[in-house]
Amino acid sequence: MRDEKFGNNLNSYIRFLATEDGVFFKTMLQTMMSIMVEDMLSKKFTALDPTEKDVNQRTYYNVYEILLFLMNPVKWIKDKTTVKMSMAPNLTDRRLGKSKERGTEYGRTS
Numbered sequence: 067m068r069d070e071k072f073g074n075n076l077n078s079y080i081r082f083l084a085t086e087d088g089v090f091f092k093t094m095l096q097t098m099m100s101i102m103v104e105d106m107l108s109k110k111f112t113a114l115d116p117t118e119k120d121v122n123q124r125t126y127y128n129v130y131e132i133l134l135f136l137m138n139p140v141k142w143i144k145d146k147t148t149v150k151m152s153m154a155p156n157l158t159d160r161r162l163g164k165s166k167e168r169g170t171e172y173g174r175t176s
């Protein structure tokens with residue numbers, strides 16, 4: 067039920083993005099991304115101390131990901147799922163402490 071509702075809402079949102087208002091909305095999101103890039107390239111940003119710069123970069127990255135999702139949710143979900151699926155075998159092997167390359171446990175050579 068919950069997944070079905072999400073799917074219906076997602077389809078409605080995708081239909082909205084295809085309308086004239088949706089195109090305007092996507093243009094505004096792209097403008098926001100441009101403003102973030104301009105700020106990151108500004109003298110004010112480059113003059114920040116490393117800690118502040120790191121916090122700002124992390125914040126901008128998260129906002130960027132949200133904007134990408136809002137512009138094309140299906141592509142964003144597909145990209146994130148593909149990354150997770152390609153990493154899954156490696157994560158499982160490492161959690162078990164086994165190396166695919168040598169067939170041994172990490173940190174041990176025999």
